[in-house]
Amino acid sequence: MSGWLPYALGLAASLSTWLGGFLAMRFCRRRHLLFALTGGMVIGLALLDLLPEALEHRGGLHQEVIFLALAAGLALYLIVHRLPFGGHAGRASLIVHSIMDGLGIGLAFQISHETGWLVATAVLAHDMADGANMVGLSRLTASPAATRRWLIANAIAPMIGVSLGQAVAIDPHQIALLLALFAGGFLYIGASELLPRSRLAATGRGAGLASLLGIGLMAGVVQLAH
Numbered sequence: 153m154s155g156w157l158p159y160a161l162g163l164a165a166s167l168s169t170w171l172g173g174f175l176a177m178r179f180c181r182r183r184h185l186l187f188a189l190t191g192g193m194v195i196g197l198a199l200l201d202l203l204p205e206a207l208e209h210r211g212g213l214h215q216e217v218i219f220l221a222l223a224a225g226l227a228l229y230l231i232v233h234r235l236p237f238g239g240h241a242g243r244a245s246l247i248v249h250s251i252m253d254g255l256g257i258g259l260a261f262q263i264s265h266e267t268g269w270l271v272a273t274a275v276l277a278h279d280m281a282d283g284a285n286m287v288g289l290s291r292l293t294a295s296p297a298a299t300r301r302w303l304i305a306n307a308i309a310p311m312i313g314v315s316l317g318q319a320v321a322i323d324p325h326q327i328a329l330l331l332a333l334f335a336g337g338f339l340y341i342g343a344s345e346l347l348p349r350s351r352l353a354a355t356g357r358g359a360g361l362a363s364l365l366g367i368g369l370m371a372g373v374v375q376l377a378h
């Protein structure tokens with residue numbers, strides 16, 4: 153297994169986070185379309201790829217255990233996004249979230265190349281939205297200079313996560329559980345973080361169509377990948 157690949161994808165995730173934030177600073181008004189599209193993409197990937205893969209690789213595990221792991225993944229992200237971090241709650245939890253994105257890539261590449269790529273796709277698909285989120289949150293209270301510093305911190309986070317994920321050894325028997333955990337996490341990000349933001353600024357049908365397009369895009373990618 154090529155050891156550099158997870159780090160390269162982690163770096164791509166970092167750049168994508170930064171680019172999303174940069175674009176959000178430039179094109180403030182169109183931000184909701186980015187949230188809508190990427191929200192659809194992460195939900196599509198969770199439901200059309202990660203969850204079916206988890207069920208397929210469950211071996212002797214009961215189906216209910218897989219769905220329990222799915223719920224646990226969702227709950228884990230829910231908790232992370234509500235951790236009390238003082239006055240910087242939203243931004244700090246976004247950084248923890250981005251570390252977990254990287255951690256997912258690092259762990260998934262230990263499972264297999266294919267799983268690594270799938271998780272990396274889901275992370276890369278929504279990381280621009282993570283960066284845009286950071287800018288959106290930061291601009292509510294902070295100066296443009298402080299916003300840029302928060303964005304850089306958020307962009308470094310996936311790389312830290314990949315390093316952690318590569319350092320931890322995982323048992324191949326836990327593949328299905330990890331896939332279901334990731335699926336739950338991505339469902340949370342899509343349904344609870346990205347889609348609600350896409351509706352805040354949406355005036356027409358654009359955001360809804362962008363979300364459907366995101367789901368359709370991932371359905372296409374999944375078909376091509378198998």
Ligand SMILES: [Zn+2]
Nearest residue numbers: 250253279282
């Ligand atoms: Zn993310």
